[in-house]
Amino acid sequence: MAFSQTRGKAALQMRGLVPIASCVECPLRRPHMFCHFSTETLRHFSSLGHLMIYPQGAILFMEGQPGRGVFVLCQGRVKLSTVSIRGKGLILKMAEPGAVLGLSAVTLDRPYELTAEAETACHVKFVDRDALTGFLNQEGEGGMHAARELGREYLAAFQELHDIVLAPSSIGKLARLLLSWTPPESGCLNLPTKGGSTIGSIQPVQLRTKFTHEEMAQMIGASRETVTRLLGDLRRSDVLELHGSTMVIRNVPALEALAQ
Numbered sequence: 001m002a003f004s005q006t007r008g009k010a011a012l013q014m015r016g017l018v019p020i021a022s023c024v025e026c027p028l029r030r031p032h033m034f035c036h037f038s039t040e041t042l043r044h045f046s047s048l049g050h051l052m053i054y055p056q057g058a059i060l061f062m063e064g065q066p067g068r069g070v071f072v073l074c075q076g077r078v079k080l081s082t083v084s085i086r087g088k089g090l091i092l093k094m095a096e097p098g099a100v101l102g103l104s105a106v107t108l109d110r111p112y113e114l115t116a117e118a119e120t121a122c123h124v125k126f127v128d129r130d131a132l133t134g135f136l137n138q139e140g141e142g143g144m145h146a147a148r149e150l151g152r153e154y155l156a157a158f159q160e161l162h163d164i165v166l167a168p169s170s171i172g173k174l175a176r177l178l179l180s181w182t183p184p185e186s187g188c189l190n191l192p193t194k195g196g197s198t199i200g201s202i203q204p205v206q207l208r209t210k211f212t213h214e215e216m217a218q219m220i221g222a223s224r225e226t227v228t229r230l231l232g233d234l235r236r237s238d239v240l241e242l243h244g245s246t247m248v249i250r251n252v253p254a255l256e257a258l259a260q
Contacts, residue, residue, distance in 0.1 A: 067105030076122030
């Protein structure tokens with residue numbers, strides 16, 4: 001269950017969130033975000049809906065529920081998932097601040113197509129369907145931002161299909177998932193293996209892993225046991241190291257080869 005913004009700054013700060021009085025005064029807006037409007041449009045948008053705090057694990061909406069409104073993610077991270085008719089879960093995306101959740105369902109007047117669960121404590125602005133529809137009809141800028149967000153959803157779904165689902169093997173899917181977490185500037189240099197030799201051209205990349213083996217399995221459509229086994233194989237091959245929640249990819253080119 002969400003907690004009303006009127007619970008005050010203490011509730012936000014306890015969850016590591018920045019207090020936000022209104023959209024107009026928000027210090028977190030960035031150019032890539034849906035809410036990065038001009039001053040007048042922003043004032044209109046700020047007057048809509050209300051700000052809510054969702055604790056970690058809370059459900060914002062569930063797959064199949066009527067699309068009652070959109071959730072603009074101000075702070076935190078939200079897991080978007082679906083379940084097959086056989087009960088198998090698949091994580092499609094981890095939404096980051098600036099995302100608009102439920103937009104396609106609301107604009108098409110359809111049920112939510114995914115389940116949205118707070119992966120961390122989240123600060124969310126909820127705007128109901130009628131208010132959002134009125135805003136988009138009145139504000140051309142809002143309509144353009146909504147179209148951009150829907151385009152991003154389409155491109156993200158296409159990229160997911162291309163990079164993960166169409167990979168020929170589980171190791172290929174896992175390799176592509178891990179590579180998607182690496183910074184684009186990752187280069188290469190020679191590093192010694194445990195035996196003292198070198199493995200081609202390697203640039204170590206250190207990552208702070210956010211997800212459990214079960215969550216990673218749901219991202220690539222595999223079992224948790226498969227992911228655990230494959231990570232073990234990569235570690236024994238000196239492709240990566242695992243130190244608790246820290247992962248070091250020692251051989252990016254080798255991982256790229258597996259992803260082909």
